[in-house]
Amino acid sequence: MLSIIVAVAENNVIGGDNTLLWHIPEDLKRFKAITSGNTIVMGRKTFESLPGVLPNRKHVIITRDKSYTVDNENVEVIHSLSKVINKYKNSSETAFIIGGGEIYAQLIHNVDKLFLTKVFKSFDGDTSFPQIDSEEFSVDFESEIFTCEKSGLKYQFVDLVRK
Template sequence: MISLIVAHANQNVIGFKGDMPWHLPADLKRVKALTTSNTIVMGRKTYESLGRPLPNRKNVVLTRNKDFQPEGVTVIHNIEDIHSLEGKVFIFGGSGLYHATTDIVEEMYITRIKETFAGDTFFVDYDLNDWDIISRESFEPDDKNIYPYEYLHLIKK
């Protein structure tokens, strides 16, 4: 199964000037819990923004650049190669990869931050009517997570 994991704010904002415009520790913990021991597929820009492979998971970078070969990362050059990856596969970003893989994703783990931020990078538009909501949890701000947010787990109908 090909899954997708993303955090987005209002207007589907996922980034601004190469970074996330928010800090939400609860979401980072959730991402780690869901993706550890699995495979994450990201674009080159997303990988470069992280600066290193994330530990305890297989890191795959999809890029057209044939010379891109960072240590500790599997590099693929075609979206079709995602289908040959073993185990649970998470599309991890960024925007270009999300848009390119919309049709092959069967499951989404979404953190919706109920706040408006300036943004220059966006998640794809999606219609909840096209998905079965497996779970939905809402959270109010607290001392560590200063924005209201919700977790959605969706399976394509």
């Protein structure tokens, strides 16, 4: 199964200069809890923005660069989106797409579930999440609205499933 996990600002911005624009510890804890033990799929720039290979997860990196390699047994480099779709779309294994913007835009129509963190503030950034078509997805879970103790940002966890 293919799923997306993402934190999105009110104006659909998800990042800038290949970094997160906010720090919400509870969002990072949720990301870890949901993706641990599973496969995470990302573009090369997203992989390079990580602090390293994340523990207890298989990493699949999508890149057009045929010479790109990562020397780690938990990392697979793939050069085509169709290979990712064919491998995970109808699999019992869950693969979480974690970014970036281009990868989300190209794969959103192939996912069964979206794990969103809605951040109730607009941000300036250079990377956005595609518009979610409410005809395609329905709400499966919606948390209360929380306030981050450190930043004061209001946020909410929302899970959507394909109709």
